[in-house]
Amino acid sequence: MPQNYNIAIIGGGIVGNAIARELSRYELKTILIEKETEVSFGTSKANSGIIHSGIHDDPKTLKGKLCIAGNKLWEELSRELKIPFNRVGEILVARSESDIPVLQNFIVNAKANGIPAEMVGERKLREMEPNLSKDIKAGLLAPTAGVIPPYEMTYALYENAMQNGVEYLLDSKVTNITRDGSGFVIRVGSKEIRAEYVINAAGVYADDIARFVGADNFKINPRKGEEYLLDKRLDNINNHIIFPTPTPTSKGILVIKTIEGSTMIGPTAEDITDKEDTRTSEEGLAKILDFVRTMVPGIDKSDIIASFAGIRPVSNTNDFIIEESKAAPHFINAAGIQSPGLTAAPAIALMVVDILKNSGIKLEKKKKFNKYDKPHRRFSLASNKEKELLIKLNNAYGNIICRCETVTEAEVVAAIRNGAKTVDGIKFRTRAGMGRCQAGFCIHHVMKILSKELGVPEEKITKRGGGSMNSNGHNSDRRRPWRNGGGAKSS
């Protein structure tokens, strides 16, 4: 007998979780189904963290509309979820004379859409960005652009959604969806879940999920983006997010100021066929370095401390697809969420609620919506007085596990007690392992704590679920033959 829900959300990225949290305000039985071991392990994991001003997208498109709407919601959202948000501003630079009229056009359009934007001359540009190339004589400043820590945001949405009753089913790949009256039965392995409404937020797999019920009037064409993180010791390479003048097809390769204050360069934009291809490449790095050096010449390959790649779920219309499927009533697609997906996420959630309302669902607001109860404080950002207080409250704050990012045992334990199961899960929630030594010193601490809290032997702890174990079995059990793939003890 399948369990019954009002709403089933498929996909636990930023969009799925933003929708889950919004829906948790209402008297609804909601479940979110995610195929990976933890939420935010798909496209959202590779997000740049930029809250766009909206200047890049046509306001006639959903992308443009929801970006402008979303941008305005970030102060409140970041306050509610206790996530840092910094409106660092973005500068679109003119790398040649011919860029200037293009930028001026952007300003006209921006003003028409209520987006603050102004041209900046050489002197002011030099003041704002001393490391900018001397060849850049002008730029467009859009001060409402900002940055957040994207994975921390997804986890905060997820935790708050759980605190308000949303159920989560992780490590659960949807293998079929069939019609059941006006609702659906979702098959996950041997489990069956019945839901009146399904919200498809399955990222690069949204078309595959929609296909189960014939709601795939779109196709997802994966587009890979590589990014490279520079050592945060390189203080203030840039103060804003630096864009080139956009072309009709692309925002370009950027010099990003992260919320941590470090610099990230990228992304590339490469159309691929394999939805799982997150390889970084020498060509990608070369392309990025060549490009960003035309804007900030001081950037060097030797400053890179981390690299990664993510896959944008680009729809064949190149726009967001957020609508109730005509072919499958009660099946709502929230698909094709490429950039500016992060910015738009809170607005997407509100739009989905509207769609549900119009579809006939009874939306009764809960009398009590639990404010976000953040499971841990970030020790590294606390003042010395606050640090002392934290240690008094919980002495596990006194035990520093990750030296590079100053992450304590208390934060790691809190992350596990709030859903982290893997080394990467800890990394994305607490930053342990994200620093200069890339977990060289803290990995065994993190694995030990995971092992203790989860009651799982250390050699079974994985990097990010599945077969991504960090070991190959206990020394003393070496006599057990090594198996490849699947099952508990494999690698």
Add this chain to the structure above:
Amino acid sequence: MSDQNNLPAGRQAERKFTCIMCPLGCAVTVKADDSGNILEIIGSRCLKGEKYIRDEFSAPKRVLTSTVAIEGAKFDRLPVRTSDFIPKDKLFDLMKEIQKIKVKAPINIGDIILKNILGLNVDIVATRDLSL
């Protein structure tokens, strides 16, 4: 299974070695007859090196270090070593024996964990204290 270029059978065999006595790392060739008697040592530049090469050729030996399982201590492994050199060709045989060992804390540095391993007159000793 250690040296470079071991030419099989024949009245004279030639084996190449890298001397480790000093940073020069001389490339040394040893010519021997098929009974294993050294006929000529070519490439060595000092007496210390020549002695090392002779030993490496006729009776190569090594110190083995590893860990054994330990119960009741703050760590699961106890580092150990052989108390003296052992024949190089016995390394894996010794590892097999060492892997069977399980000791209980407390252990003191120098404690003999296994006496006269494989009848070689060499002991396996603990290289650190490990308390409860």
Add this chain to the structure above:
Amino acid sequence: MAAALKAHEMGVKNILLVDRLPEPGGILQQCIHNGFGLQKFHKDLTGPEYADMYIKQLKNTNIQVLLQTMAIEISKHNRVILSNKADGLIEVCAKAIVLAMGCRERTRQQVSIPGTRPSGIFTAGVAQRFMNIEGYLPGKEVVVVGSGDIGLIMARRMTLEGAKVHAVTELLPYPGGLTRNIVQCLNDYDIPLYLRHNVIEIYGKDRVTGVKIANVGEEGSPLQKTFEVPCDTLLFSVGLIPENELSRMVPLMMNSLTGGPYIDDTFMTSKPGVFICGNAAFVNDLADYVSLEGEIAGGSAAKFAVGNYPNDTRIPTVAGQNVRFVTPNFISRNDSATLYIRVKYPMTDVRITSTNNVIHMVKKIVKPSEMIEIKLDAEMLKKIKSLKEFRIDVGPE
């Protein structure tokens, strides 16, 4: 430990030794192989045995030892803030500080190898920790990137425990580690060493499944010849970086050639009263040298703490021909001093000379992987003190 013990020997009453690990000894406790102490104790010891020599001495003193304690802040007024579970935050004011934070390993990301980011990729030191302390085998089919000593030692260690090491790759035309390790860790086990080769791509989704290795040319770019090696574990041994987060907080003046702060021959940094020694100052080859530096730093710190620190003229050292760096950066002592140099490239039949020919050493071979000690006695130091600078050159005989 060496620094603390020396300061104690010199009569300093209040010494605090702080370490983030649960026991003293640092990285030595996981270095279970032998080769330590040949210089210092004329014995062939394992890492834990070498550490024990100092731990036993430590136990006989009243030096306060705070373990599982991290120094999170250090200010320009020589105030240090420590953090641990038992005491919370502790603020310590010291008359003199000795920094000995060691170093960390260069990572895969820092050498920009493209491909996927599966599990099974470790720096050699992490694999060493997993095996020797935590007790599990990191993997079974191994490729080692870089022929530094730690990689060579781990190649042997993993082979002895039943793994198969398929290859060790080295970018340069000569190995990075000691010859002894090439012989006893690679040759002994028929592990192939590919010089002038590099891993240029990593495969695998959840776990490493293989790598692509290429023959690289003079500038480091791959030539046509590439081959793939299936493996489930990739160990990186591509260099050590002195750990100087605290040094930068003070802030101390940093030397980009060594990776550590500028120091003189008493191991004092640019900040009076702050001393540094060991791998945090510059990457050493032998623990024996590290101990020696610790003693000098500890002794100097002791003198400083009691107000006896000599105010001598300081002569800067300069790296000359084929010298990548000379350390320390200043000579100030009058009794004796030791300089360390690393050459840029290997050379045979060399002459090491200096300004005014104060030193003249002849060596059959010099290699970047083997640091050269230059011992200066009182007579030499007297000559040096009359110079504007002291330059070291390494040239043909």
